[in-house]
Amino acid sequence: MTRLFGTDGIRGIANRELTPDLVYKIGFASANVLAGVNSHRPVFLVGRDTRISGTMLEAALVAGLTSAGADVFLAGIIPTPGVAYLTRKNGFDAGVVISASHNPFEHNGIKLFSGDGYKLSDEIEDQIEKLIRCGQTAAADLPVGEDIGHSRVLENASREYEDYLLEHMPVDLNGMKIAVDCANGASFDIAPVIFKELGAEVIAVGVDPNGVNINFGCGSTDLALLVETVQREGCDLGLAFDGDADRLLAVDDEGNIIDGDLIMAIIAKDMQNAGKLAKNTLVATVMSNLGLVKMGLENDIEVVCTQVGDRYVLEEMLRSGYVLGGEQSGHLILLEHATTGDGILSALRLLQALRNSGQKLSQARKIMNIFPQILINVEVANADKTAALQDLDINESINNIADELGDSGRIFVRASGTESIIRVMIEGEKLEDIKHKAELVAQLLCDKYGVNK
Numbered sequence: 001m002t003r004l005f006g007t008d009g010i011r012g013i014a015n016r017e018l019t020p021d022l023v024y025k026i027g028f029a030s031a032n033v034l035a036g037v038n039s040h041r042p043v044f045l046v047g048r049d050t051r052i053s054g055t056m057l058e059a060a061l062v063a064g065l066t067s068a069g070a071d072v073f074l075a076g077i078i079p080t081p082g083v084a085y086l087t088r089k090n091g092f093d094a095g096v097v098i099s100a101s102h103n104p105f106e107h108n109g110i111k112l113f114s115g116d117g118y119k120l121s122d123e124i125e126d127q128i129e130k131l132i133r134c135g136q137t138a139a140a141d142l143p144v145g146e147d148i149g150h151s152r153v154l155e156n157a158s159r160e161y162e163d164y165l166l167e168h169m170p171v172d173l174n175g176m177k178i179a180v181d182c183a184n185g186a187s188f189d190i191a192p193v194i195f196k197e198l199g200a201e202v203i204a205v206g207v208d209p210n211g212v213n214i215n216f217g218c219g220s221t222d223l224a225l226l227v228e229t230v231q232r233e234g235c236d237l238g239l240a241f242d243g244d245a246d247r248l249l250a251v252d253d254e255g256n257i258i259d260g261d262l263i264m265a266i267i268a269k270d271m272q273n274a275g276k277l278a279k280n281t282l283v284a285t286v287m288s289n290l291g292l293v294k295m296g297l298e299n300d301i302e303v304v305c306t307q308v309g310d311r312y313v314l315e316e317m318l319r320s321g322y323v324l325g326g327e328q329s330g331h332l333i334l335l336e337h338a339t340t341g342d343g344i345l346s347a348l349r350l351l352q353a354l355r356n357s358g359q360k361l362s363q364a365r366k367i368m369n370i371f372p373q374i375l376i377n378v379e380v381a382n383a384d385k386t387a388a389l390q391d392l393d394i395n396e397s398i399n400n401i402a403d404e405l406g407d408s409g410r411i412f413v414r415a416s417g418t419e420s421i422i423r424v425m426i427e428g429e430k431l432e433d434i435k436h437k438a439e440l441v442a443q444l445l446c447d448k449y450g451v452n453k
Contacts, residue, residue, distance in 0.1 A: 007417030011109035014053030020060035027064025052211030066149035079245035081342035082161035088117035117339035174199035183219025185243035270353035283325030
């Protein structure tokens with residue numbers, strides 16, 4: 001049986017896989033589990049992004065939470081890290097974000113945070129999932145009268161989060177011209193305001209959400225609009241967020257794309273210069289470019305790699321006392337300031353590093369040489385992912401390619417934790433060679449397990 005919780009909450013196509021009925025059960029089960037953990041009537045904070053299905057699922061979630069006796073505060077449209085921060089700041093028992101992050105608009109998801117602002121542990125998620133699956137939501141004795149929970153709006157939620165960002169990262173942006181792409185998502189209102197308040201001239205795109213245009217032709221999943229805007233407007237750089245604004249990618253003044261690895265390298269070097277990079281170490285994942293590891297060797301910065309998923313990056317940071325980590329996708333964790341990835345916070349920290357060095361982003365990016373990398377996504381049904389990754393023919397092909405690459409490259413094949421795809425990634429010295437190798441593995445996957453085989 002496929003686990004409901006992936007690496008980043010529960011996701012699916014809204015009203016097909018992620019139905020109001022399921023979301024009601026998630027709310028009911030979450031309230032019951034957390035009530036048992038905390039031994040009191042739990043209070044939840046709920047936020048969402050701009051998807052058309054957001055209000056429908058919010059209503060179902062609130063119904064589930066309140067029918068289990070939990071109280072709910074509604075933050076409205078707000079970035080995911082804003083919910084994590086406000087949950088911790090205001091002493092809520094848990095925070096919930098209704099968002100599918102970088103996925104297309106028809107998808108949606110449920111992300112849960114504990115009272116300290118961190119994502120729920122696997123143990124708590126398993127308890128919630130067990131309660132959902134065993135059907136106790138229908139058989140349980142429901143509270144009545146004054147024991148029923150109620151919901152209310154949390155006034156000025158976005159402003160509280162904005163004030164926190166400005167207080168923790170008050171970088172002077174006077175004289176800078178910045179393009180900001182908010183992906184028609186949760187940061188559409190707050191991000192341009194923050195950069196303007198810090199003194200920048202802001203050219204904002206992706207700030208007209210209509211419920212169905214989130215991540216469509218904009219944001220960190222499609223940087224063409226931002227590249228064009230930076231070059232047309234003569235901006236110093238461009239910043240791109242995803243639908244729930246927990247990721248950041250950038251574009252320099254020459255139109256080059258700056259991914260999460262490069263952003264981490266620039267920030268890590270600045271923190272090292274200031275004596276703030278704990279143990280001279282940053283945490284990345286096995287999907288990060290080999291150039292990041294080489295950068296570390298050249299700058300006396302150790303790069304520790306975890307399995308893919310920001311939760312695993314965070315676990316390693318907490319376990320070993322590190323303060324900077326993230327993923328190539330732009331999900332960065334600045335543990336001194338936040339408990340989860342925060343796109344706007346990461347952007348401000350990148351800008352601070354550039355101010356400290358006196359460099360343009362096009363100059364700062366030279367800290368790291370990027371190895372050619374090919375990434376191919378193969379659409380595979382969730383139920384077939386395990387069989388595909390254990391397939392003898394596919395693994396033989398992978399092992400042969402790994403032997404051919406030797407120390408000059410690597411191949412990595414993994415199932416996405418949030419989408420029905422298997423990713424084939426190869427790095428090496430020659431682009432055409434690794435492209436050919438990646439296509440061979442991807443075609444084999446597609447022929448044997450692809451949705452459209």
